[in-house]
Amino acid sequence: MQPKLVLPNLYSLSIRQAVNVFILVDGKNIALIDTGFPDSGSLILDAVKSLGFAAEAVRHIIATHCHNDHAGSLAELQESTGAISYMHEMDADLIRTGRTMRVCSPAPTSLGQEFYSKYIKDVPFESFDVLPVQIDRIIADSDIIDFAGGIEVVFAPGHCAGQVALLWKAHGGVLFAADIAPNADGLILSPVYEDMALGLATLNRVSQLDFEHACFGHGSAMKGAAAEHFRRK
Numbered sequence: 669m670q671p672k673l674v675l676p677n678l679y680s681l682s683i684r685q686a687v688n689v690f691i692l693v694d695g696k697n698i699a700l701i702d703t704g705f706p707d708s709g710s711l712i713l714d715a716v717k718s719l720g721f722a723a724e725a726v727r728h729i730i731a732t733h734c735h736n737d738h739a740g741s742l743a744e745l746q747e748s749t750g751a752i753s754y755m756h757e758m759d760a761d762l763i764r765t766g767r768t769m770r771v772c773s774p775a776p777t778s779l780g781q782e783f784y785s786k787y788i789k790d791v792p793f794e795s796f797d798v799l800p801v802q803i804d805r806i807i808a809d810s811d812i813i814d815f816a817g818g819i820e821v822v823f824a825p826g827h828c829a830g831q832v833a834l835l836w837k838a839h840g841g842v843l844f845a846a847d848i849a850p851n852a853d854g855l856i857l858s859p860v861y862e863d864m865a866l867g868l869a870t871l872n873r874v875s876q877l878d879f880e881h882a883c884f885g886h887g888s889a890m891k892g893a894a895a896e897h898f899r900r901k
Contacts, residue, residue: 826867
């Protein structure tokens with residue numbers, strides 16, 4: 669599958685047409701933001717190779733949170749590339765044991781109720797387990813990852829206790845929103861939350877940041893006036 673150019677040096681890859689993995693290029697090196705579902709490693713590396721890079725060019729893998737659609741192939745890619753992995757401590761503690769889910773509740777929306785009933789309710793949490801991963805570097809709010817001019821970590825709990833968003837300094841600011849809100853025909857609430865009050869506080873906080881563009885774990889990128897869209901919503 670060919671990755672899609674979002675902005676110069678930034679590409680997206682849709683895994684199973686459901687979750688986005690982002691490929692960030694800095695000279696001869698690559699950073700991946702999220703890793704999709706389990707067994708997506710070869711698909712992601714094929715996309716990297718289609719851009720003219722070997723697997724070894726992947727030097728950083730930043731997991732926004734531990735859910736198995738975002739960190740599902742982290743262990744596989746870490747082994748294949750030797751890249752440094754990054755995650756917030758709260759989620760790193762979980763995924764070190766191969767767990768990816770905590771107890772969560774549906775958002776009070778039709779999407780939340782439908783998603784919860786279809787994918788979460790009555791499904792054993794062991795069904796979401798992945799290969800255990802030892803995270804190399806723990807990241808926290810306001811940390812700067814030294815890649816492509818600097819990527820700032822924004823602690824973004826609610827949907828997941830250890831979720832982070834990322835703010836790339838290029839192009840007037842690019843927010844990698846993770847699952848704080850999908851962009852499906854406009855910004856909407858995530859379908860499930862571990863703590864919805866925290867999730868709403870995160871949305872409020874992120875809406876005060878300065879960024880021109882936004883990329884989402886689910887849905888299409890928002891190019892131009894993205895922060896203003898967040899503030900209006």
